[in-house]
Amino acid sequence: MHRILEFYSGIGGMHYAFQLSNNPGEILAAFDINTTANSVYKHNLEKDKRKSIVQQSLPISYYDSFNANMWLMSPPCQPYTRMGLHQGSSDLRAKSFLYLIDMLSKMSFPPTYILIENVKGFEDSDTRNTLVTQLKNCNYNFQEFFITPLQLGIPNSRLRYYILRSNDIINILNNKDSDSLLSNLNTIPISDFLQDDVNHEKYSIPNKTLIKYGKLFDIVKPSSHRSCCFTKGYHHYVEATGSILQLGEDLDSDQIFNSATISEQNIDLISRLKLRYFTEREVASIMGFPKDFSFPDELTLKQRYRVLGNSINVKVVAELIKYLLLD
């Protein structure tokens, strides 16, 4: 039985990934400071267990007391993104993770297995260098990857950096340049993830948004074998936050958006495309969350998309956990 700590647990992507990996084990504690994400986690997974946050005021003995043999972690990514100004370890949001890294060499019962997920960009950061130095210092071998769900035949881009403890030190695979090159020929279509009973009004895109920003949307159809990464800004911002769905399969959206001057007068043309947002349930399915995953009723649509956008692809991480535990 594996004894697991789930750091930066969000809505429980790592927890679901461990379940999906079919290994025996228990999540002993999950740590996150976000109350919305914690409410989703509690709603689905952890009805009565303690929730704590990663903070430096918790002593090493606290973490040692779990005697956990596995740490699953997806620390905040903002320090390693352009939006977060690439501040790396000097970004305050990196501090709790640096504390955990530092703790590894001081623990009486350090974990045997470690898996960490982050954005592309982490590999060039000083935090990654600190992490790798400490892993070597503690005699862990490790392996670094870039993986996108497209490689597993899932029609969604989400290129992410992963580092996990392994038997050998293996450097970053040379696959970080383009995830389009990696798409799997057997990728399943978007239609496999769609709900039948969608309230179209709720997920419709306002005409004024279509008129002003229509050309910027990434549009996919049920027959498509790809979609863009869904981010926490989905439904709120237009560009690069995730794809929208075109149910009018026979029409060419590029032609419609490029040929016409879109205005209130000819909005009919666009309405024939039958565009809508993916529902939060559809996004969750594309990201590998199981059918029984749901949200507390009181959460707004914006909150639901936000926590999903911060999460991970469950199926990708499940495969990595299987690999992590191979030996």
Ligand SMILES: C[S@@+](CC[C@H](N)C(=O)[O-])C[C@H]1O[C@@H](n2cnc3c(N)ncnc32)[C@H](O)[C@@H]1O
């Ligand atoms: C990339 S998200 C993790 C997503 C998670 N794996 C999931 O499936 O939803 C990073 C998370 O770190 C949390 N976080 C940031 N600083 C933290 C801290 N000091 N202690 C605990 N959690 C923190 C954020 O609230 C956020 O949910």
